[in-house]
Amino acid sequence: MRRKAYWLVAAAGLCLSTLTIGWGQEEQTEEVAVNADHSECVYFGPKRAQFAEESINSRRKRFSFSDTTVEVISRLGAQQNFVPGGSRTSASQKGSSSGNLIDKHIFGVLQDKGIQPAARIDDYEFARRASLDLTGRVPKVDRLTAFVADQHPDKRAKYVDELLASEAWIDKWTMFLGDLYRNTDVIRATNTRRRAEGREAFYNWIYNSLKSDKGYDKMAFELIAAAGNNTWTQGELNWQLGNRTTGGPVQDHFDQMASATAETFLGNSHFNCIVCHNGRGHVDTLSLWGKGASRMQAYGFSAFFAQTNFTQQPRAERADPNLFYWGVEYNRNGTYALNTTTGNRPPRSAIGSTRVAAPVYPFGDQTPSSGEQWRAAAARMVTSDFNFARSTANRIWKELMVRGLVEPVNQLDPARLDPDNPPPAPWTLQPSNAALLRDLGQSFVDNGYSLKALMKQIATSDAYQLSARYDGQWNPAWESLHARRLAKRLMAEEIYDAVVQTSNIPAPITFATASRIPNGPAAPTKVVQSAMQTTSPSSRGGAAGFLNPFYPGDREDTDRRRDGSDQQALTLMNNNLVMTRTRSSLVNGQPSLLRQHVDKSNRELIDSLYLAVLSRYPNESERATATAALSAGNRTQAAENLLWSLYNKVDFFFNY
Numbered sequence: 279m280r281r282k283a284y285w286l287v288a289a290a291g292l293c294l295s296t297l298t299i300g301w302g303q304e305e306q307t308e309e310v311a312v313n314a315d316h317s318e319c320v321y322f323g324p325k326r327a328q329f330a331e332e333s334i335n336s337r338r339k340r341f342s343f344s345d346t347t348v349e350v351i352s353r354l355g356a357q358q359n360f361v362p363g364g365s366r367t368s369a370s371q372k373g374s375s376s377g378n379l380i381d382k383h384i385f386g387v388l389q390d391k392g393i394q395p396a397a398r399i400d401d402y403e404f405a406r407r408a409s410l411d412l413t414g415r416v417p418k419v420d421r422l423t424a425f426v427a428d429q430h431p432d433k434r435a436k437y438v439d440e441l442l443a444s445e446a447w448i449d450k451w452t453m454f455l456g457d458l459y460r461n462t463d464v465i466r467a468t469n470t471r472r473r474a475e476g477r478e479a480f481y482n483w484i485y486n487s488l489k490s491d492k493g494y495d496k497m498a499f500e501l502i503a504a505a506g507n508n509t510w511t512q513g514e515l516n517w518q519l520g521n522r523t524t525g526g527p528v529q530d531h532f533d534q535m536a537s538a539t540a541e542t543f544l545g546n547s548h549f550n551c552i553v554c555h556n557g558r559g560h561v562d563t564l565s566l567w568g569k570g571a572s573r574m575q576a577y578g579f580s581a582f583f584a585q586t587n588f589t590q591q592p593r594a595e596r597a598d599p600n601l602f603y604w605g606v607e608y609n610r611n612g613t614y615a616l617n618t619t620t621g622n623r624p625p626r627s628a629i630g631s632t633r634v635a636a637p638v639y640p641f642g643d644q645t646p647s648s649g650e651q652w653r654a655a656a657a658r659m660v661t662s663d664f665n666f667a668r669s670t671a672n673r674i675w676k677e678l679m680v681r682g683l684v685e686p687v688n689q690l691d692p693a694r695l696d697p698d699n700p701p702p703a704p705w706t707l708q709p710s711n712a713a714l715l716r717d718l719g720q721s722f723v724d725n726g727y728s729l730k731a732l733m734k735q736i737a738t739s740d741a742y743q744l745s746a747r748y749d750g751q752w753n754p755a756w757e758s759l760h761a762r763r764l765a766k767r768l769m770a771e772e773i774y775d776a777v778v779q780t781s782n783i784p785a786p787i788t789f790a791t792a793s794r795i796p797n798g799p800a801a802p803t804k805v806v807q808s809a810m811q812t813t814s815p816s817s818r819g820g821a822a823g824f825l826n827p828f829y830p831g832d833r834e835d836t837d838r839r840r841d842g843s844d845q846q847a848l849t850l851m852n853n854n855l856v857m858t859r860t861r862s863s864l865v866n867g868q869p870s871l872l873r874q875h876v877d878k879s880n881r882e883l884i885d886s887l888y889l890a891v892l893s894r895y896p897n898e899s900e901r902a903t904a905t906a907a908l909s910a911g912n913r914t915q916a917a918e919n920l921l922w923s924l925y926n927k928v929d930f931f932f933n934y
Contacts, residue, residue: 341754483513526621545669770828781859
């Protein structure tokens with residue numbers, strides 16, 4: 279570790295290693311007991327906590343987002359009252375969000391409860407926050423300073439439009455949907471191998487769908503209804519392939535396809551419980567809808583997927599029979615028979631005289647039209663279900679606002695969402711602001727299910743622009759009301775890309791895009807300049823050593839996480855990616871960040887490094903500390919230590 283530089287951050291209480299002690303405790307808390315008779319069910323085994331409505335409290339401290347935010351802000355130091363160039367926040371935003379339905383609901387509730395919201399952020403913080411949230415990149419210095427200097431009243435809305443129109447936006451949300459759809463080479467639990475070709479085809483389908491601003495209802499429809507014989511050329515087939523199961527009868531496939539559809543697109547993970555047993559006596563405390571749902575209803579949804587065959591298609595030109603692509607094909611004769619005694623689910627027995635389950639949508643009792651393929655019918659019903667809009671709006675809200683209106687986002691209870699039809703006592707409405715979730719969902723529908731329009735609506739609201747700092751006594755119970763910004767640790771890929779971008783020293787990542795033919799030439803490769811452009815956990819290449827400590831997940835049984843650890847702090851302190859980028863150097867004729875500024879005056883050098891790495895100027899205390907360091911000993915070494923210290927400050931590591 280650079281001990282000479284360490285004091286620059288430690289003396290101010292800003293070192294990451296001291297912070298992680300307080301907020302990296304997720305796995306050490308006690309789990310909440312869940313009422314379930316079927317102990318053999320995986321969802322009531324080691325993963326049971328994720329299905330409890332209050333499970334977020336069992337895995338983390340009750341008000342974890344608030345606790346993290348308070349701790350981060352306490353380590354940021356004093357906020358400066360003046361920034362060079364001026365901050366025209368209030369002048370530039372006059373009337374910018376009048377009529378915004380988000381602000382109407384958020385500030386209306388706060389006013390009713392007598393809660394004072396946080397102040398609004400300055401232009402530097404807004405530029406960094408919006409850029410990271412929407413593109414996963416920190417703003418470049420020239421764009422940052424131009425934005426702050428801009429005096430137009432609608433500059434923040436225009437900046438959001440600029441970010442939404444960028445290639446970086448496509449990269450960020452292709453990564454997000456790749457996580458949601460679990461796009462990776464192989465699903466180890468079932469030994470289902472998409473291989474690099476299928477992974478890349480799926481990635482390209484997601485990327486091109488976002489690039490064209492395809493309506494999210496159409497994206498979901500295509501994934502649910504996709505049929506074809508080549509997962510290497512028809513990327514959307516790969517989602518249903520990921521729902522293939524092994525070790526049981528074909529009904530296990532259909533159940534998993536139905537369960538994944540309900541969780542991914544309707545936010546209803548409890549459906550997976552109902553496929554195994556009636557809700558009553560099993561999910562009584564978890565879901566009002568689930569409490570009254572029957573296994574027969576689940577069979578009805580699974581039946582929509584019974585006209586599906588998974589087929590293997592060996593490549594004729596390849597000698598190895600293990601190298602094949604898949605088909606997800608339509609089988610008009612498929613049925614969901616109630617005749618199993620083995621497999622991954624409890625026995626499926628006839629119910630009275632009913633021995634074959636007919637396709638009936640469990641959230642409205644619709645059935646397929648005459649001649650309509652059943653999976654296409656399911657796709658139609660899911661994407662026209664208003665809870666599809668609610669669930670999608672809730673997921674995007676969480677990504678931009680840190681805490682979902684329903685938390686966790688995969689546990690929406692269909693019977694507790696409608697503010698115009700509240701549930702009977704003792705049940706309560708599930709969303710923290712049910713009217714907002716309703717109106718946000720309706721706006722999403724009205725805007726053609728455009729993800730960009732939904733994100734712009736959130737990012738240009740006053741609620742989005744509240745500071746993480748809070749004057750007065752903060753009550754953690756206000757967390758769900760969004761009275762302040764909640765801090766979040768950057769994603770693994772965001773941290774990697776921020777180091778690379780700000781240091782001005784590239785770190786390209788190379789990975790294979792196809793399987794190697796036995797005894798043939800090396801597999802073709804792809805080189806990307808950003809970790810956010812990698813297509814799956816298996817395509818991280820040499821960057822994996824840096825990324826893995828930041829919990830990027832594996833898109834199978836390990837989800838992405840944003841909690842912290844001492845290893846993360848040590849990675850930023852010692853990893854070669856950081857160490858080599860804190861030097862004054864030329865790399866392939868390109869000057870590093872420090873090389874560009876090391877010969878400037880102390881003030882210019884300090885300001886340049888702060889603007890590049892932290893997207894802000896230093897406050898007077900930070901400037902005095904840095905100036906003292908630069909004035910002692912070897913100046914170049916001191917400048918390298920200063921840059922190293924900025925990569926180890928809390929406000930580099932967090933979006934706040």
